């Protein structure tokens with residue numbers, strides 16, 4: 001099994017910069033490449049980005065520079081950390097970076113980014129991934145995370161030897177660089193479980209204008225969050241994914257252990273007046289609920305409230 005020596009990160013925001021910081025500490029700037037268009041790359045080069053007090057060890061490349069490098073030696077891993085709305089464009093820009101043996105990882109929330117990537121790069125390359133439990137935040141060129149969380153990883157088809165080998169290569173790398181990961185028995189279940197988490201905590205913190213402490217405390221925000229989370233489990237069952245109240249309890253426990261002062265990505269979007277990923281969260285649950293006859297009133301309220309916040313930017 002060829003060891004992983006180079007990783008290209010596409011999307012250098014809260015999560016991508018956190019991973020660049022973690023990987024850079026272990027692999028150095030010769031192993032970690034942040035790839036973007038010319039304008040973003042110029043910004044990243046102009047001011048060093050600091051992760052938890054240390055300058056990130058990474059090499060900043062434009063898509064053209066990265067493509068030229070990959071033509072000689074493809075990247076071992078390409079990790080996507082853009083928002084869902086930017087994925088299609090970033091995927092096309094990054095296509096030259098992906099070689100026959102490149103592992104493709106998406107840390108995006110929601111249950112669809114891997115499907116999108118697999119249509120472009122194939123399941124032999126694309127792993128299934130859930131990025132969970134972190135409290136990462138980027139403001140300007142400063143990234144902070146009290147907890148870097150865990151990557152849950154798996155393959156689309158567990159009986160496929162090539163996909164399993166890809167997973168083994170990536171987990172050997174993460175072990176070697178001491179980056180926390182798990183390989184759950186059922187990664188699809190984990191992906192949908194994370195949706196329970198995001199539909200709850202991301203939306204509640206945005207709508208009630210609070211950090212994690214606001215939904216840790218008993219009260220309306222917490223109740224609304226739990227109601228929205230339970231609706232995800234009900235919708236998932238209707239579409240054939242066996243989520244139960246135990247899954248709601250599992251993710252509620254994870255939420256209850258998030259840094260009280262941290263903020264979910266969707267509230268970071270609202271504070272920065274960026275378009276949110278509401279369509280991935282209540283947008284998806286409301287649509288599937290309607291298709292399968294499952295009422296989703298808590299998510300209807302969250303959806304309307306977040307759309308109103310976006311409209312007022």
Ligand SMILES: NC(=O)C1=CN([C@@H]2O[C@H](COP(=O)(O)OP(=O)(O)OC[C@H]3O[C@@H](n4cnc5c(N)ncnc54)[C@H](OP(=O)(O)O)[C@@H]3O)[C@@H](O)[C@H]2O)C=CC1
Pocket residue numbers: 010011012013014015016035036037040081082083084086089090093107108109131132134135136137138264265277
């Ligand atoms: N933040 C978190 O703690 C977590 C986030 N997630 C998920 O991870 C994903 C990323 O979230 P997050 O890091 O918070 O998002 P951010 O908005 O902080 O970061 C996205 C980054 O992608 C950049 N970008 C956009 N388009 C391109 C492109 N075509 N090429 C290269 N870079 C591009 C943006 O640049 P610019 O700002 O210049 O537009 C930005 O730096 C989301 O799906 C989110 O739900 C999952 C778990 C935790």
Ligand SMILES: CC(C)(CO)C(=O)C(=O)O
Pocket residue numbers: 109131132133134135136149197198201202263264265266
């Ligand atoms: C809830 C959280 C922080 C979990 O890591 C997340 O996924 C997000 O902010 O989008």
